[in-house]
Amino acid sequence: MHEVSIAIGMVKELTRIALENNAKKVTGVKLKIGKMSGIVADSLIFAFDAVKLEHPLMSSAAISIEEVPLVYECNTCKKTFETDNLSFQTCPFCGSYSLKLLSGEEMHIENVEIETEEESHV
Amino acid sequence: MCDVCGCGHSHDHSHDTKSPHPPFEKGGRGGILQNKVVDVNQSLLKANEDAAAGNRKHFDEDGIFAINIISSPGSGKTTLLEKTIDALKGEINIGVLEGDIETDLDAERIRKKGVPAVQLTTGGACHLDSILVHKGFHSLEHSLNGKRLDILFIENVGNLVCPSFFDLGEHLRVVLISVPEGHDKPLKYPKAIKTAQLLIISKTDLVQYFDFDMQKIKKDALSLNPSLNILEVSSKTGEGMDEWIKFLIHRLHR
Numbered sequence: 001m002h003e004v005s006i007a008i009g010m011v012k013e014l015t016r017i018a019l020e021n022n023a024k025k026v027t028g029v030k031l032k033i034g035k036m037s038g039i040v041a042d043s044l045i046f047a048f049d050a051v052k053l054e055h056p057l058m059s060s061a062a063i064s065i066e067e068v069p070l071v072y073e074c075n076t077c078k079k080t081f082e083t084d085n086l087s088f089q090t091c092p093f094c095g096s097y098s099l100k101l102l103s104g105e106e107m108h109i110e111n112v113e114i115e116t117e118e119e120s121h122v
Numbered sequence: 123m124c125d126v127c128g129c130g131h132s133h134d135h136s137h138d139t140k141s142p143h144p145p146f147e148k149g150g151r152g153g154i155l156q157n158k159v160v161d162v163n164q165s166l167l168k169a170n171e172d173a174a175a176g177n178r179k180h181f182d183e184d185g186i187f188a189i190n191i192i193s194s195p196g197s198g199k200t201t202l203l204e205k206t207i208d209a210l211k212g213e214i215n216i217g218v219l220e221g222d223i224e225t226d227l228d229a230e231r232i233r234k235k236g237v238p239a240v241q242l243t244t245g246g247a248c249h250l251d252s253i254l255v256h257k258g259f260h261s262l263e264h265s266l267n268g269k270r271l272d273i274l275f276i277e278n279v280g281n282l283v284c285p286s287f288f289d290l291g292e293h294l295r296v297v298l299i300s301v302p303e304g305h306d307k308p309l310k311y312p313k314a315i316k317t318a319q320l321l322i323i324s325k326t327d328l329v330q331y332f333d334f335d336m337q338k339i340k341k342d343a344l345s346l347n348p349s350l351n352i353l354e355v356s357s358k359t360g361e362g363m364d365e366w367i368k369f370l371i372h373r374l375h376r
Contacts, residue, residue, distance in 0.1 A: 002249060002284035009169035014162075021160050031166065038287065038313045039166075086312075097345070107166040114160060117153035 003039060007047035010109065011055055018057055018114055026061040028113035034068040034106040036086055041065045070104035170288050173252035177259070177291025181274065186217075187374045188274045190290050192314055193298035194307075195280030198324040200228045201357045202298065202366075203275055207235045209367050210273075214374070217271045219258045221250040221279045228277065238265045249284035250276065252291055272374060286313040294373055300325040301332055305339035312346050320351045322366065327356040 010029075018026050029048075033039050045063055052058040072089060073080045076096035083089060090097055165171060181188045191199050200220075207216055218239040220228040229241035240262045242254050255276060262274075276292060278285040282299075297318040299307045302325060308315045315321065321343050329336065340352055353369065355362035 002287050005170075005247060005249070005251060005284075006166055006287070010166055013164070013169050017160060017162060021158075024155065027157065033166075038283075109162045109164055109166055109168075111159050111161050111163070114158060116156050116158060118156050 003043040003047045004051070006039065006107075007044060007051045010048065011051050011058055013109070014061075014112055015055055015057055017112055021114055022116050023057065023114035024117050025056075025115050026058045026112060027115055028062045028064065030110045030112075031063065031065045032068055032106045032108040032110050033065050034104040035070050035084065036101070036104040037107045039107060041067060066110075068103050068106045071102040072099045073102050074099055167287065167289075170252050173256055174289040174291040177252050177256055178293070179291075180256075180259070181291060181293070184270065186271050186274050187294070188276065188290070188292040189294045189296060190276045190278060190285075190292035191296045191298065192278045192282070192285045192318070193280065193300075193324075194282045194303055197280070197298040197300040197303065198357055199277050199280070199298055200231055202322070202324065202355065203232060203277060204235055205357045205360075205363060206275075206367070206370070207232070207237050209363060210370075211236075214272045214371075215270060217262050217266070217274045219250075219255060219262065219274065219276045221254075221277055223248070223279060238262055240265070244279060248279055248281045249288055250278050250290060251288045255290045273370070282307065282311040282314050286311075286317050294319055296320045296322060298322045298324045299339070301328045301334050304332075305335045305342075308339060308343040308346060315343050315346045315350065318347070318350065320353065320369065323352065323354045325356060325358070326354045326361060327359045 014026060014029060033041050033044070045065065048063050052061055069082050069084065070086070071080055071082050074091040074094060074096050075098040077091060077094040079091070079093045080102065081092055089099055091099060177188070193199050203218060210216060216237050218229070218232045218237060219242055220226070220232065220239055221242045221244065222228055223244050223246060226241035226243065229239040232239035240258045242250060242258045244250065244254065259274070276290055295318045297314050297320070299321065301323065323336070323339060336354070343350055343352060351369065353362055353365050355366050357363070
């Protein structure tokens with residue numbers, strides 16, 4: 001269950017970013033998680049929702065996760081293909097074993113949504 | 123001053139805190155609440171990666187070759203370390219950080235070999251992270267009395283899943299898979315194989331008692347990580363130990 005540690009680090013990092021941007025609170029965070037990142041999205045959501053409660057700035061933040069599919073490029077025939085299969089792949093076009101993973105291992109915080117208080121000049 | 127652990131060291135733990143939006147003066151009463159989206163686009167593991175980079179820099183400055191050893195519980199990590207210490211005694215200065223969920227049994231075993239060891243007890247966490255290693259390394263430094271280290275072994279918590287995610291600042295990552303665990307482990311735990319530079323197949327003296335396919339485990343591991351080095355070692359009989367020691371010395375002086 002490495003997702004708890006990841007959530008703790010993530011909340012720490014988000015708190016830093018929020019304070020830098022003068023946030024009164026964090027309302028949302030958007031992640032990109034690759035299907036082959038080894039992170040279970042549901043576990044991470046569960047962990048984040050537990051960890052955030054200890055941080056007043058973050059406690060009402062909603063987390064959304066975009067799962068990124070596996071996309072390979074064949075080094076032999078240069079075609080790309082998408083798959084949900086996590087096990088070892090061969091190129092469906094030419095059978096080559098020589099493949100490059102273009103996406104599917106992402107573990108990124110894409111953006112964070114914050115609420116700030118701007119000075120009113122009334 | 124090291125602000126990660128307050129140890130008084132003056133090494134650098136710099137973080138890039140440059141903000142695209144410099145904080146402005148706090149608004150007075152009657153401020154307007156506004157929502158905005160801040161693009162972050164950074165790794166989810168940034169907090170750990172930053173501390174890992176700090177560790178690596180520290181090891182480099184001290185001329186220490188750091189090795190992170192990952193495996194399931196009971197694959198023979200500590201026994202391999204004991205035999206490695208025996209083989210290198212007198213020529214290479216070794217220090218050990220021992221990761222475990224509970225007890226300092228492993229650190230005790232290493233200390234009996236006359237090598238400084240610090241137990242990192244995670245108290246439940248199933249892996250080490252770079253901040254814990256940072257603290258443990260300072261603690262180890264205090265016990266060295268000025269002696270310098272050549273190699274720092276970091277024995278991770280027994281687990282083939284979670285430790286693969288956390289860079290500790292090591293220069294070499296070794297994964298152990300023992301014969302009794304079975305030859306199917308690389309495909310079942312791909313991240314461990316993909317992030318390592320060396321796979322040690324341990325307890326090879328037991329191969330005759332198990333339906334273990336040595337060719338298959340190597341083929342699968344290389345299909346996941348074509349540049350992976352693979353060694354077969356039995357700590358019990360000493361078979362393969364020479365190759366392991368040669369590999370270590372070669373990497374140390376590279």
